[in-house]
Amino acid sequence: MLHVTDVSITFNEGTPDEKKALQDINLELQEGDFVTVIGSNGAGKSTLMNVISGNLIPDIGEVVISDEKVTMLPEFKRSQFIGRVFQDPMAGTAPSMTIEENLALAYSRIRKRKLIPGVNKQRKAEFRDHLSTLKLGLEDRLNAKVGLLSGGERQALSLLMATFTNPNILLLDEHTAALDPSRAELITNLTKEVVEEYGLTTLMVTHNMQQALDLGNRLIMMDKGQIILDIRGEQKQKLTIEDLLKEFQRIRGQQFESDRAVLG
Amino acid sequence: MLYALFGAVESGIIYAIMALGVYLTFRVLDFPDLTVDGSFVTGAGVAAISIVNGVSPIVATLLAIAAGFLAGCVTGLLHTKGKINALLSGILMMIALYSINLRIMGRPNVSLNNQDTIFSQLREVWPVGIDEFLGGMFTAVGSRAPATWVIVFFMIIVTLGIKFLADYFLKTEVGLALRATGDNQRMIRSFSANTDNLIILGVGISNALVALAGALIAQLGGFADASMGIGMIVIGLASVIIGEALFGKRTIMITTLAVVCGAVIYRIVVTIALRVDFLDAGDMKMITAFIVMLALVAPRIMQAQKDKKRRLQKRAALEQVREGA
Numbered sequence: 001m002l003h004v005t006d007v008s009i010t011f012n013e014g015t016p017d018e019k020k021a022l023q024d025i026n027l028e029l030q031e032g033d034f035v036t037v038i039g040s041n042g043a044g045k046s047t048l049m050n051v052i053s054g055n056l057i058p059d060i061g062e063v064v065i066s067d068e069k070v071t072m073l074p075e076f077k078r079s080q081f082i083g084r085v086f087q088d089p090m091a092g093t094a095p096s097m098t099i100e101e102n103l104a105l106a107y108s109r110i111r112k113r114k115l116i117p118g119v120n121k122q123r124k125a126e127f128r129d130h131l132s133t134l135k136l137g138l139e140d141r142l143n144a145k146v147g148l149l150s151g152g153e154r155q156a157l158s159l160l161m162a163t164f165t166n167p168n169i170l171l172l173d174e175h176t177a178a179l180d181p182s183r184a185e186l187i188t189n190l191t192k193e194v195v196e197e198y199g200l201t202t203l204m205v206t207h208n209m210q211q212a213l214d215l216g217n218r219l220i221m222m223d224k225g226q227i228i229l230d231i232r233g234e235q236k237q238k239l240t241i242e243d244l245l246k247e248f249q250r251i252r253g254q255q256f257e258s259d260r261a262v263l264g
Numbered sequence: 265m266l267y268a269l270f271g272a273v274e275s276g277i278i279y280a281i282m283a284l285g286v287y288l289t290f291r292v293l294d295f296p297d298l299t300v301d302g303s304f305v306t307g308a309g310v311a312a313i314s315i316v317n318g319v320s321p322i323v324a325t326l327l328a329i330a331a332g333f334l335a336g337c338v339t340g341l342l343h344t345k346g347k348i349n350a351l352l353s354g355i356l357m358m359i360a361l362y363s364i365n366l367r368i369m370g371r372p373n374v375s376l377n378n379q380d381t382i383f384s385q386l387r388e389v390w391p392v393g394i395d396e397f398l399g400g401m402f403t404a405v406g407s408r409a410p411a412t413w414v415i416v417f418f419m420i421i422v423t424l425g426i427k428f429l430a431d432y433f434l435k436t437e438v439g440l441a442l443r444a445t446g447d448n449q450r451m452i453r454s455f456s457a458n459t460d461n462l463i464i465l466g467v468g469i470s471n472a473l474v475a476l477a478g479a480l481i482a483q484l485g486g487f488a489d490a491s492m493g494i495g496m497i498v499i500g501l502a503s504v505i506i507g508e509a510l511f512g513k514r515t516i517m518i519t520t521l522a523v524v525c526g527a528v529i530y531r532i533v534v535t536i537a538l539r540v541d542f543l544d545a546g547d548m549k550m551i552t553a554f555i556v557m558l559a560l561v562a563p564r565i566m567q568a569q570k571d572k573k574r575r576l577q578k579r580a581a582l583e584q585v586r587e588g589a
Contacts, residue, residue: 053454079456092454094447097440104437105444109455113437161455 001201002029002169007051007061021047022058023225029169034195034202036212038244039222045205048222049173052203054078066168080110083167083200085158085175092158095147099138099157102146103127106161130164131157134190152183156190163194170195172204176211191215209241223252266407268535270416276531277419278480279499281426283507283527284520285473286500291519292434293466294446295343298354298497300474302361303335305493307475309365312374312488321382325479331368332475333468335361340464365490372490381483383415390414415484426473427520434516442466474500495549502552503527505559530555 004027011019022044029035037045050056052063054075063071065081086092093102104118104127119127124142131139134156138149146154155175163170172191176184188211195202206212212219219236221229221244228251231239282304289297307328314324335357342353366372390412399409433439444452445462453459474496482488507526513519530552537543537551 076453076456076458079454082454084454086450091448092451094444094451096447097443101440101443105440105452105455105457108437108441108457111437113441113457115433115436115438117432117435118437118440119435 001031001033001066002027002052002203003062003064004028004048004052005062005064007048007058007063009047009051009056009058020225022051025061025225025227027220027227029201029203031201032199033218034200034216035204035218035220036216037203037205037220037222038207038209038212042224043222044225045222046173047225049171049203049205052169053082053084053171081168082171083109083162083165083169084171085155085162085173087174087177089151089155089158089178092161093146093154096145098143098145099131099149100124100127100142102157103130103161103164106165109165109167130160133193134160150183152179152186155179155183155187159187159190159194163198163200166198166200168201170200170202172202172206174205174207177207188215209244213239213241213244221248223248228252265539266402266405267410268539269532270402270410272531272535273528274410274416274419275481275484276528277416277423277524278477278484279503279531280423280477280524280527281480282474282477282496283500283503283523284423284426284430285470285477286497287504287520287523288430288470288473289467290501290504292443292446293463293470295350295463295467296354297336297339297467297470298351299335299339299357299361299467299471300354300497300500301493301495302358302365303332303471303474303493304478304481304496305365305488305490306335306361306368307332307478308482308488308492309369309374309478309490310475311479312376312482313369315376315379315381315483316374321380321385321483325382325476325483328475328479329472332478333472335475336468336471337464339471340467343467344460344463362490369488369490374488376483376486376488381486382480383418383483386414386418387412419480423524427524430520431517438462438465495552498549498552498556499530500527502556502559503530505556506530509559509563 004025007022007025008020009022011017011021025044025048027048037048039045047056051058054070054073054077057072061071062069065078068081070078070081084092094105097105100119104123107123108118127142128139131142136153136156138153138157146157149157159175175191176187179187191204192215194200202216204215213236217236218230218232219239220227220231229244229247282300286297286300289295310331311321311324311328314327315321319327339353339357342348342356343350346353348356395410395412395414398413402409434443441452441457442462442465444455445457445459445466449459478488478493481492503526504523505526506529507522507524508519510529511518511522511525513522533555534548534551538545538548543551
């Protein structure tokens, strides 16, 4: 489904600020894989996401989605394959447009946009059905401007918009990090439901170790632009935070530097 | 007075087309496009020189629309592909258009005296009876009667037609993507929209409308002039702001109607202002600037006053309850 092969990217090459953001990354996701990605700040998680989504073009290496080489495709073309939810709840929706208009925007992700109305009766009914799965009552507020929704509601809507058109790959970029604990839990549960329902191939970056353990069938840990740990299946089910920290120390021979990861 | 107001409505309804164009860039795309000052003259110039050279007024007007669209597309290209700041790409295009317009017209001023225009052709098929009947109401209150009503009626139909077309377009899949581009570019890119092309298209359409207004104003006034576009962007902006302040912007349909009304009201206000003894035609730009300032500042002051009053009332109510207890 997703193949990342020998991808490297260096920022500010040849200057004192040079940073090898990704070094020889190889990652392969099978259809239906739900992979959680952890790692301290600067480990390269977001860079990896951006390379896959097309925000960044890698120096070397290839990205292949569903047998199609997309390494050089601009972001908007690659979006046909990718559903994406950002960390910032404000980032995934258009605030001055209504809920139904936002859903119509998402609806056109996999179709050519035409000069026909974006919202019609049939689509409206479809949108309502999808919204009701969120159980937030948004199905009764189709004409409300999205800017009026709370952060949690907006993030739930973003998640729905990214997924209801059944993307080949779902990218979740710390999408619960900016929410309060109860809202974060709601979004986490919704994520679980929706990924299961559609069998989505998912890559989720998180700072929350517990979340990384609870969700998905595979876990990778990144550090200094490399994948240093890749645990899947049964092995992952048995994994604890203790194990992760020990493993990290064993590999890197140093204290886990990010307080945030430990506290999470 | 009534006669002057009639003239204000007549040209206001034409300027409303330009205001809709400005609304499209400033509000929908969030792109402060200053090309307008140039593309307005481009529209006027292309139409005038075409008519003088024997092209039928309708075709001349269509040519003007195409020229405006092209000018807008270049501004969009400068911004998206050239990565030039939005304001600067508009300014660059505006200044370049000044020379281009002179080239198009061949001289600074093209007169349409004794030439066929869209309006003169319409007058030929317009029944005189209507003018006499409606004009009678003007003479009855002691005012000069306007020469013809055909322009006002025709322009109301054209402008409202464009308004409804814009309403429809902004609700289509492409239109929604265009609005989202002005609202949250990062988000709409992640939903397969080519934001560069949408910006180029949007700025193009906007300037096509501006050029259409220019072409019609030239045919109404009987001339095109290289400097007739100066301050046009501020007039467009004034119309948008006045309209939104007076009629609100709850939905697209309300906002576009507000913009059209804003353009007419602006003309009326300027006409009334110019009748004040110590102001003359040269003061028009200053009056325009002042109207925009007022329309921007007044709603804020009014809201602040309202909030202050509300707080004072709440405090007073609380005091009373406390005293009672």
